[in-house]
Amino acid sequence: xxxxxxxxxxxxxxxxxxxxxxxxxxxxxxxxxxxxxxxxxxxxxxxxxxxxxxxxxxxxxxxxxxxxxxxxxxxxxxxxxxxxxxxxxxxxxxxxxxxxxxxxxxxxxxxxxxxxxxxxxxxxxxxxxxxxxxxxxxxxxxxxxxxxxxxxxxxxxxxxxxxxxxxxxxxxxxxxxxxxxxxxxxxxxxxxxxxxxxxxxxxxxxxxxxxxxxxxxxxxxxxxxxxxxxxxxxxxxxxxxxxxxxxxxxxxxxxxxxxxxxxxxxxxxxxxxxxxxxxxxxxxxxxxxxxxxxxxxxxxxxxxxxxxxxxxxxxxxxxxxxxxxxxxxxxxxxxxxxxxxxxxxxx
Amino acid sequence: xxxxxxxxxxxxxxxxxxxxxxxxxxxxxxxxxxxxxxxxxxxxxxxxxxxxxxxxxxxxxxxxxxxxxxxxxxxxxxxxxxxxxxxxxxxxxxxxxxxxxxxxxxxxxxxxxxxxxxxxxxxxxxxxxxxxxxxxxxxxxxxxxxxxxxxxxxxxxxxxxxxxxxxxxxxxxxxxxxxxxxxxxxxxxxxxxxxxxxxxxxxxxxxxxxxxxxxxxxxxxxxxxxxxxxxxxxxxxxxxxxxxxxxxxxxxxxxxxxxxxxxxxxxxxxxxxxxxxxxxxxxxxxxxxxxxxxxxxxxxxxxxxxxxxxxxxxxxxxxxxxxxxxxxxxxxxxxxxxxxxxxxxxx
DNA sequence: CGAGCGAAGTTACACGTGTAAGTCGTCGGG
DNA sequence: CCCGACGACTTACACGTGTAACTTCGCTCG
Numbered sequence: 001x002x003x004x005x006x007x008x009x010x011x012x013x014x015x016x017x018x019x020x021x022x023x024x025x026x027x028x029x030x031x032x033x034x035x036x037x038x039x040x041x042x043x044x045x046x047x048x049x050x051x052x053x054x055x056x057x058x059x060x061x062x063x064x065x066x067x068x069x070x071x072x073x074x075x076x077x078x079x080x081x082x083x084x085x086x087x088x089x090x091x092x093x094x095x096x097x098x099x100x101x102x103x104x105x106x107x108x109x110x111x112x113x114x115x116x117x118x119x120x121x122x123x124x125x126x127x128x129x130x131x132x133x134x135x136x137x138x139x140x141x142x143x144x145x146x147x148x149x150x151x152x153x154x155x156x157x158x159x160x161x162x163x164x165x166x167x168x169x170x171x172x173x174x175x176x177x178x179x180x181x182x183x184x185x186x187x188x189x190x191x192x193x194x195x196x197x198x199x200x201x202x203x204x205x206x207x208x209x210x211x212x213x214x215x216x217x218x219x220x221x222x223x224x225x226x227x228x229x230x231x232x233x234x235x236x237x238x239x240x241x242x243x244x245x246x247x248x249x250x251x252x253x254x255x256x257x258x259x260x261x262x263x264x265x266x267x268x269x270x271x272x273x274x275x276x277x278x279x280x281x282x283x284x285x286x287x288x289x290x291x292x293x294x295x296x297x298x299x300x301x302x303x304x305x306x307x308x309x310x311x312x313x314x315x316x317x318x319x320x321x322x323x324x325x326x327x328x329x330x331x332x333x334x335x336x337x338x339x340x341x342x343x344x345x346x347x
Numbered sequence: 348x349x350x351x352x353x354x355x356x357x358x359x360x361x362x363x364x365x366x367x368x369x370x371x372x373x374x375x376x377x378x379x380x381x382x383x384x385x386x387x388x389x390x391x392x393x394x395x396x397x398x399x400x401x402x403x404x405x406x407x408x409x410x411x412x413x414x415x416x417x418x419x420x421x422x423x424x425x426x427x428x429x430x431x432x433x434x435x436x437x438x439x440x441x442x443x444x445x446x447x448x449x450x451x452x453x454x455x456x457x458x459x460x461x462x463x464x465x466x467x468x469x470x471x472x473x474x475x476x477x478x479x480x481x482x483x484x485x486x487x488x489x490x491x492x493x494x495x496x497x498x499x500x501x502x503x504x505x506x507x508x509x510x511x512x513x514x515x516x517x518x519x520x521x522x523x524x525x526x527x528x529x530x531x532x533x534x535x536x537x538x539x540x541x542x543x544x545x546x547x548x549x550x551x552x553x554x555x556x557x558x559x560x561x562x563x564x565x566x567x568x569x570x571x572x573x574x575x576x577x578x579x580x581x582x583x584x585x586x587x588x589x590x591x592x593x594x595x596x597x598x599x600x601x602x603x604x605x606x607x608x609x610x611x612x613x614x615x616x617x618x619x620x621x622x623x624x625x626x627x628x629x630x631x632x633x634x635x636x637x638x639x640x641x642x643x644x645x646x647x648x649x650x651x652x653x654x655x656x657x658x659x660x661x662x663x664x665x666x667x668x669x670x671x672x673x674x675x676x677x678x679x680x681x682x683x684x685x686x687x688x689x690x691x692x693x694x
Numbered sequence: 695c696g697a698g699c700g701a702a703g704t705t706a707c708a709c710g711t712g713t714a715a716g717t718c719g720t721c722g723g724g
Numbered sequence: 725c726c727c728g729a730c731g732a733c734t735t736a737c738a739c740g741t742g743t744a745a746c747t748t749c750g751c752t753c754g
Contacts, residue, residue, distance in 0.1 A: 012418075013478070013502045015740055026704050031742055043702060058500050063476040064411035064420060065740035068709050071360075073411060075477075100461045109473055112459040114447045126456055129410035130422075131360070153405050155360045236641060262642060269645040294583060295609060295642055298616040362710055373734045378712055390732060412710035415739050 014057040022053035030054075034061060063109075067131055072155045075132040076103050076110045076320055079123065081139050081205055091291055091308060098313030106321045108133060115139075121147055128154035133324045136160040136173065142208075143167055158323035162208065163333055171323065175336040177209045180306050181216020184257040184288050185229075187304075187341045189220060193255035193286050194227045199267060201259045202235035210259050213290075217257055232256070234263055241270035248276065255286040255347060261296040261305055264289030268299060268346065278346055286347025301345030310337035361404040369400035377401075381408060410456075414478055419502045422479040423450050423457045423667055428464035428486050428552055438638055438655060445660030453668045455480060462486075464552055468494055475501035480671045483507040489514055505670035509555065510680055518670065519680040524556045527653050527686040528563020531604040531635050532576075534651075534688045536567060540602035540633050541574045546614060548606045549582035557606050560637075564604055579603070581610055588617035595623070602633040602694060608643040608652055611636030615646060615693065625693055633694025648692030657684035 016034070020027040025046050032038050033050045042050075053059075067073030078096070096112065103110035115123035120139060124147035127135055135156055137143055142161040148170045151159050161167065163174035181198070188196055198217050200210045214231055221227040230251060234244055244267065258264035268278055268287045277284045279301050289296055289305045296303035316336070323329055363381070367374040372393050379385050380397045389397075400406075414420030425443070443459065450457035462470035467486060471494035474482055482503055484490055489508040495517045498506050508514065510521035528545070535543055545564050547557045561578055568574040577598060581591055591614065605611035615625055615634045624631045626648050636643055636652045643650035663683070670676055 013500055013740095017740075027741085028704060028706095028743075029702085032703090035742070037743085040700090041702065046702080058497050060472055060475040060497065060501050062415065062478060062740050064414040064478055065709090066476075066742080067411040068409065068415055068711090068739090069741045069743090071709070097461045101463050104463075104473065109460070109477065112461075113456070114444045114459075116448055116451075125407055126451065128407040129413075130456065131409060131411055150405050150407065153360055154407050238641075238644065265642055265645050295612055297585065298612050299645065360710095364710075374711085375713075375734060375736095376732085379733095382712075384713085387730095388732070393732080409710050412739090413712080415709090415741090416711045416713090418739070 013062070014059045016059070016061070018057055019050060019053045019059050022057065023049040025050060071131075072133055072157065073131050074108050075130055076108045077127050077130065077132040077135045078110060078112045079127060079135060079137040079139065080112065080114050081116075091310070095310055095313055099317055102314040102317035103320070106317055108317075108321070110317075120144065121150070123147075124150050127151065128156070131155050134158040134160065134320050136320070138162060143170065145169075157327035158320060158329075160320070160323075160334075164212075166331060166333075169331060171331045172333040173336050174333050175209075175308070175310075176338075177212035178216035178219065180290060180308075180339040181213035181218075181257070182220045183216075183339050183341050184213075184290070184306050185217035185220025187343070188255045188257065188286055188288065188347065189224055189227060191255075191280060191286060191347070193347075194224065195230070195251075195253045195255065196221065196227065197230045197232045197251065197253040197256040199232050199234045199256060199258040199263050201263060202233050202240065206259065213257070213259070234258075234267060236262060236266065238266070238270070241266045245270045245274045245276075248274070253285065255288070257288045257306075258290065260291045261289035261293040261303060264303055264305070264346075265296055265299055268303065280345065280347060288341070288347045292342050297344070299346075304344045304347045305342050307340050307342050308337055309340055311335070360409070361406045363406070363408070365404055366397060366400045366406050369404065370396040372397060418478075419480055419504065420478045421455050422477055423455045424474050424477065424479040424482045425457060425459045426470065426474060426482060426484040426486065427459065427461050438657070442657055442660055446664055449661040449664030450667070453664055455664075455668070457664075467491065468497070470494075471497050474498065475503070478502050481505040481507065481667050483520065483667070485509055490517065492516075504674035505667060505676075507667070507670075507681075511559075513678060513680075516678060518678045520683050521680050522556075522655070522657075522683040523685075524559035525563035525566065527637060527655075528560035528565075528604070529567045530563075530686050530688050531560075531637075531653050532564035532567025534690070535602045535604065535633055535635065535694065536571055536574060538602075538627060538633060538694070540694075541571065542577070542598075542600045542602065543568065543574065544577045544579045544598065544600040544603040546579050546581045546603060546605040546610050548610060549580050549587065553606065560604070560606070581605075581614060583609060583613065585613070585617070588613045592617045592621045592623075595621070600632065602635070604635045604653075605637065607638045608636035608640040608650060611650055611652070611693075612643055612646055615650065627692065627694060635688070635694045639689050644691070646693075651691045651694045652689050654687050654689050655684055656687055658682070 016030045017027050020030045029042055029046060030050050032041050033047050038047055100110040120143060128151050131154055135151055145167045148159050148167045152169055159170040160173050161170045163172035166172035196217060198214045218229050221229050232244060234240055258267055264287055271285060272278060278287055289303050292305040292307040296305055319334055363377045364374050367377045376389055376393060377397050379388050380394050385394055447457040467490060475498055478501060482498055492514045495506050495514045499516055506517040507520050508517045510519035513519035543564060545561045565576050568576050579591060581587055605614055611634055618632060619625060625634055636650050639652040639654040643652055666681055
């Protein structure tokens with residue numbers, strides 16, 4: 001309804017036709033100017049008039065019309081399961097910011113969508129409606145084949161999913177979590193620890209990164225016949241930590257590798273409250289976290305942590321761009337980063 | 348078929364026309380079925396055939412075509428300045444998740460975009476291209492009038508900006524930060540503290556929430572003639588905290604209210620390392636943070652914190668929906684939440 | 695003087711959808 | 725027996741773009 005009252009609450013957005021009229025040229029000319037195809041087709045004078053008119057009218061091309069015409073849009077969708085979002089630390093936020101600017105520089109609009117993890121197909125449908133150029137999902141388990149299929153059929157050029165193995169048609173983004181485990185394990189073993197606990201978060205949606213980490217610790221321990229690795233469940237509450245610590249003497253562990261610094265801090269505090277000594281010396285329990293949060297350095301002893309050295313966000317953006325331009329590239333695995341132990345006093 | 352090579356690298360997305368052909372009806376019928384206008388227009392048989400055909404083809408309506416037709420899309424854009432994103436805590440992530448599901452239930456697609464804070468007009472242009480139904484921005488300073496104007500001219504029905512005062516045409520979302528300051532101040536004053544430091548983050552982009560908090564503490568202190576309030580600059584690094592603590596004796600403060608728990612934890616640790624006693628008793632320094640992070644309860648003494656009681660994300664989603672449906676609603680201020688002190692051992 | 699050619703534009707169509715307006719039986723009432 | 729009403733659809737247009745194909749014009753060269 002175009003508002004016959006003449007009140008015009010929401011003004012009609014200026015179109016390229018309006019710009020063309022104002023500049024005294026045809027609409028095609030405007031289009032050529034705005035898409036860099038002007039060289040050899042449009043004279044300098046007309047070009048200047050078009051730009052001036054666009055500026056005055058506040059013209060912004062209509063992304064919908066553009067993607068309708070192009071068959072696919074310039075949106076890159078980053079999809080994160082809603083329930084794990086709270087667990088993302090500042091590292092992720094930082095990376096996201098860099099990634100989005102890099103995409104912007106390449107002409108894409110990067111956008112984050114937190115979908116409920118329990119209805120992945122619904123979510124995929126919602127994404128497909130946007131006809132994004134690419135979808136990077138952090139869902140875990142990755143995304144089923146039918147969801148990927150739906151997206152591809154909706155014209156999505158590239159679907160990227162956390163590795164190690166992606167559903168058919170999707171690329172894998174590998175942050176080799178087992179490497180984090182291997183590094184932590186090697187570090188603790190080198191320090192002489194032999195009975196190593198590995199904290200697995202009880203929170204949902206994290207198993208896909210937690211399990212490989214456990215496997216990595218096990219792999220590191222494989223070289224030491226006298227070493228033992230114990231999985232430990234822990235939720236992010238003080239009660240859960242207290243329960244775990246109550247079982248501690250029976251477990252007889254001399255080291256822990258926690259899923260991340262938050263779990264590590266929680267557990268370390270609970271251990272200290274129960275009278276256990278934390279640290280590198282003999283008779284002490286070694287504690288290693290992950291993510292290297294600033295806050296984790298505030299506890300005493302300072303927390304040793306496995307730091308993620310992610311690839312530069314620009315590199316990921318370029319990868320996405322490449323895949324979008326060559327949609328038939330056979331799916332491959334792309335490495336997202338590596339891990340490094342930052343040794344401090346806790347273990 | 349549309350692909351004479353038969354290779355079909357990227358399949359053509361199924362359209363409503365394809366569904367119509369397969370169901371043996373016209374395209375209009377498909378459209379009516381999918382938009383709930385079927386009652387009294389389309390018979391039960393045809394309706395069933397349409398749905399079946401859509402299912403088989405994996406049909407997803409093209410959001411671009413839809414918003415092209417409708418003049419405005421169903422996207423709700425949440426824009427956060429990229430450089431402050433790392434500072435957002437789990438509270439924000441949680442809220443975001445709830446907000447997006449609520450929007451989904453109302454038929455919108457909520458999406459987060461982290462734009463560089465230094466080029467707000469560029470960012471506004473990028474948003475405008477998406478022709479979103481609504482834009483909620485967390486930018487600070489809010490957004491200049493020209494950016495709001497650009498968005499409105501691009502057909503955005505509602506532009507919401509952090510309060511207290513929004514640029515013309517935009518609604519204000521008020522999380523009254525001065526209330527946080529007032530509550531913290533009142534709490535400390537009631538405990539007998541009179542020389543109160545207020546930590547202002549040195550990180551950019553946070554002044555708009557930090558300054559009102561300081562003002563709130565001052566307002567609370569106004570009732571006590573013997574009370575003094577001191578602003579303190581602090582960056583999120585251990586060196587910065589050490590520098591601040593070095594000046595501490597000269598300041599002679601008996602209480603601090605920090606911008607959030609991260610700053611509070613950092614400062615508290617540095618104070619303790621310098622030999623200061625923290626807590627509620629006489630001779631101790633009272634420390635109050637904000638956000639009530641779990642991790643803040645791991646320090647000893649446990650951190651007293653000002654907790655944000657945000658409105659339910661669904662309420663915000665409904666507000667957005669209302670404003671989108673009635674775009675000519677005169678701009679108003681909408682309250683986003685309130686604050687409450689959670690007293691613990693630190694102050 | 696005309697053919698040829700490049701520069702500078704324009705015309706015209708396609709993209710996929712929503713919906714107002716039209717069509718075509720069929721059925722009930724007078 | 726005819727008219728109007730109604731159910732069940734279909735036809736046709738508009739939304740704003742990008743771009744291939746066409747036109748027009750001035751100029752050069754043979």
